[in-house]
Amino acid sequence: MSEPLVEVKNLKQYFPVRSGMKTQMLKAVDDVSFTVGQGETLGLVGESGCGKTTVGRTLLRLYEPTAGEVRFDGELVTDKNIHAMRKQMQMVFQDPYSSLDPRMTVEDIIGEPLDVHHLCSGRKERREKILELMSYVGLNAEHARRYAHEFSGGQRQRIGIARALAVNPKFIVCDEPVSALDVSIQAQVINMFEELQEKLGVAYLFIAHDLLVVHHISRRIAVMYLGKIVEIADADELNEHPIHPYTESLLSAVPIPDPEITRARQRIILEGDVPSPLNMPSGCAFRTRCRYATEQCTRECPALSNRGGGHQVACWNR
Amino acid sequence: MSDHLLSVQNLHTSFFTDAGEVQAVNGVNFDLDRGEILGIVGESGSGKSVTAYSIMQILAETGRIVDGKILYNGEDLTGWSEKQMQAFRGKCCSIIFQDPMTSLNPVFTIGSQMKEAVVLHTDKRGSDADARVVELLELVGINEPRKRVKQYPFELSGGMRQRVMIAMALACEPDILIADEPTTALDVTIQAQILELIQGLQKKLGMAVILVTHDLGVIADMCDNIVVMYGGRICERGTAHEIFYNPRHEYTKGLLRSIPNVNNMKKKLIPISGTPINMLNMPKGCAFCARCDSAMKICLTEVPEELWINENHKAACWLNIRDAFRGKEEAE
Numbered sequence: 001m002s003e004p005l006v007e008v009k010n011l012k013q014y015f016p017v018r019s020g021m022k023t024q025m026l027k028a029v030d031d032v033s034f035t036v037g038q039g040e041t042l043g044l045v046g047e048s049g050c051g052k053t054t055v056g057r058t059l060l061r062l063y064e065p066t067a068g069e070v071r072f073d074g075e076l077v078t079d080k081n082i083h084a085m086r087k088q089m090q091m092v093f094q095d096p097y098s099s100l101d102p103r104m105t106v107e108d109i110i111g112e113p114l115d116v117h118h119l120c121s122g123r124k125e126r127r128e129k130i131l132e133l134m135s136y137v138g139l140n141a142e143h144a145r146r147y148a149h150e151f152s153g154g155q156r157q158r159i160g161i162a163r164a165l166a167v168n169p170k171f172i173v174c175d176e177p178v179s180a181l182d183v184s185i186q187a188q189v190i191n192m193f194e195e196l197q198e199k200l201g202v203a204y205l206f207i208a209h210d211l212l213v214v215h216h217i218s219r220r221i222a223v224m225y226l227g228k229i230v231e232i233a234d235a236d237e238l239n240e241h242p243i244h245p246y247t248e249s250l251l252s253a254v255p256i257p258d259p260e261i262t263r264a265r266q267r268i269i270l271e272g273d274v275p276s277p278l279n280m281p282s283g284c285a286f287r288t289r290c291r292y293a294t295e296q297c298t299r300e301c302p303a304l305s306n307r308g309g310g311h312q313v314a315c316w317n318r
Numbered sequence: 319m320s321d322h323l324l325s326v327q328n329l330h331t332s333f334f335t336d337a338g339e340v341q342a343v344n345g346v347n348f349d350l351d352r353g354e355i356l357g358i359v360g361e362s363g364s365g366k367s368v369t370a371y372s373i374m375q376i377l378a379e380t381g382r383i384v385d386g387k388i389l390y391n392g393e394d395l396t397g398w399s400e401k402q403m404q405a406f407r408g409k410c411c412s413i414i415f416q417d418p419m420t421s422l423n424p425v426f427t428i429g430s431q432m433k434e435a436v437v438l439h440t441d442k443r444g445s446d447a448d449a450r451v452v453e454l455l456e457l458v459g460i461n462e463p464r465k466r467v468k469q470y471p472f473e474l475s476g477g478m479r480q481r482v483m484i485a486m487a488l489a490c491e492p493d494i495l496i497a498d499e500p501t502t503a504l505d506v507t508i509q510a511q512i513l514e515l516i517q518g519l520q521k522k523l524g525m526a527v528i529l530v531t532h533d534l535g536v537i538a539d540m541c542d543n544i545v546v547m548y549g550g551r552i553c554e555r556g557t558a559h560e561i562f563y564n565p566r567h568e569y570t571k572g573l574l575r576s577i578p579n580v581n582n583m584k585k586k587l588i589p590i591s592g593t594p595i596n597m598l599n600m601p602k603g604c605a606f607c608a609r610c611d612s613a614m615k616i617c618l619t620e621v622p623e624e625l626w627i628n629e630n631h632k633a634a635c636w637l638n639i640r641d642a643f644r645g646k647e648e649a650e
Binding site: 047048152154155182183184185186187188190191194209211212213215216235236239249250252253254255256257258259260261262263267269270273274 | 361362475477478505506507508509510511513514532533534535536537538539558559562572573574575576577578579580581582583586587588589590591593594609
């Protein structure tokens with residue numbers, strides 16, 4: 001097998017939280033390991049607060065990791081000059097309304113990374129590159145002088161993607177890129193991500209909470225719960241044969257837009273809410289809501305173990 | 319005459335803004351029967367929420383019902399005074415909103431907010447009212463209800479808050495519950511809990527539910543009948559089976575093709591082209607014509623009427639009329 005493009009090993013990201021006199025550590029990401037191959041899409045799913053966004057941000061060193069390593073093309077990201085690193089790795093943010101500067105024109109937004117990384121020699125080349133990027137994402141040349149507020153949500157997300165593509169990166173972290181968009185617009189943006197991957201060979205870490213969207217776009221999927229990855233597998237394998245009880249209930253809870261299928265299947269309803277990450281249960285974090293939980297689960301936290309065919313699960317009982 | 323529980327007839331609701339009149343709801347008709355779950359689906363700006371707010375008459379200040387009737391048990395609500403409406407809200411019809419945080423008052427305890435609703439709409443007072451609050455919290459599956467009544471909204475999770483909202487809405491056992499995107503702000507596993515709860519309560523109390531959402535998955539799961547809205551008008555309606563397996567409006571068809579589903583995972587999605595319409599600048603003909611791949615000349619100039627496809631299904635699309643004529647010609 002070829003070398004992975006991104007290799008994450010035992011990544012930890014803790015945030016200090018002050019409450020009164022004492023400072024507690026919030027373990028947003030706790031010992032996470034995974035790889036992303038060249039030109040591959042890895043989907044990262046989980047409920048709000050599970051740490052999926054933090055993983056994405058830590059990869060790009062928007063946060064400095066507490067512990068663990070991130071390797072890009074075999075090199076440690078933390079050793080690299082951050083400037084050179086960001087030329088290889090970029091990000092598309094969830095909210096296309098707050099992630100674009102309202103006082104810049106589209107041309108300047110897309111041109112900024114070109115300027116920062118000195119990627120074009122003159123005005124003419126800069127202009128040409130910007131127009132090329134805009135055509136990649138399906139924006140018209142006449143939009144170049146407009147401001148972000150003049151665009152709809154879907155179009156703004158296209159601007160954000162063009163900006164990420166400007167430095168010709170090999171890897172893009174997409175943090176919920178379609179969840180703020182209307183249903184009829186989502187498909188346009190999803191297709192665009194897929195087409196750009198075919199054309200440019202860029203790899204994605206696709207973070208989302210919509211399992212159907214993630215399944216559609218990803219080759220492999222990782223499921224997170226309270227800062228840990230509980231299961232990683234091929235997209236189809238995960239959907240057809242989920243092993244971890246959390247994945248199982250997550251999949252059964254997704255409303256499928258097909259009345260016969262959705263009404264025929266058995267929903268596994270989880271009891272209660274996600275525990276607070278400041279007050280995590282001992283052992284396996286999921287045991288408080290798990291129907292298979294045993295005494296062992298309260299004592300020890302299970303590690304990811306291989307179940308064949310690249311299917312990894314962290315559970316004692318399944 | 320009409321024995322429907324609720325009957326919305328030719329509803330027109332407009333907002334009068336500085337930029338001009340926005341016709342948010344443009345001639346909407348539908349009936350709701352006892353014990354029915356009706357889904358209203360559409361994207362943002364389709365008028366689905368405004369339709370719901372019009373029924374409750376809780377529109378923003380600039381909004382007004384311009385034309386049409388809303389009949390509740392045969393009586394027209396649109397002419398009612400604010401006082402009459404106050405009696406209607408809560409007792410006959412309740413609403414729950416998308417964001418349970420902003421719908422609860424942060425400075426009052428859960429118990430006092432719920433008691434207010436109980437005291438206002440029923441004849442229970444004092445400790446009777448308190449007991450009713452605990453009973454309601456139990457009904458919506460909140461554990462330790464006696465502890466919860468003393469807590470403030472910020473102490474509860476999103477799913478819990480939505481349960482409290484549902485409990486408040488059910489305080490006087492209304493005939494109709496309007497749920498406006500009740501699970502959009504919640505996680506999938508919590509969404510499943512809340513949907514199960516609404517379904518269970520609907521069966522137990524026999525009330526009618528209007529479920530407003532953009533999520534076709536939720537609609538497929540929950541609803542008996544579905545209304546699809548686009549640009550302030552109803553483009554298609556029918557039973558869940560008809561809408562999902564036999565869609566007859568280009569917008570519904572496009573919507574179903576554009577969402578990832580279990581059977582198109584490996585195929586490319588087929589998106590609806592263009593962008594949602596600008597309500598300030600509505601086209602003369604069919605609202606969807608600018609994004610429709612099969613649009614004809616007539617679509618640009620004339621608004622299509624809703625026509626029966628079969629006894630469980632109606633759609634407003636000129637293509638159906640064309641196809642009907644073609645079929646007739648072929649038969650001849």
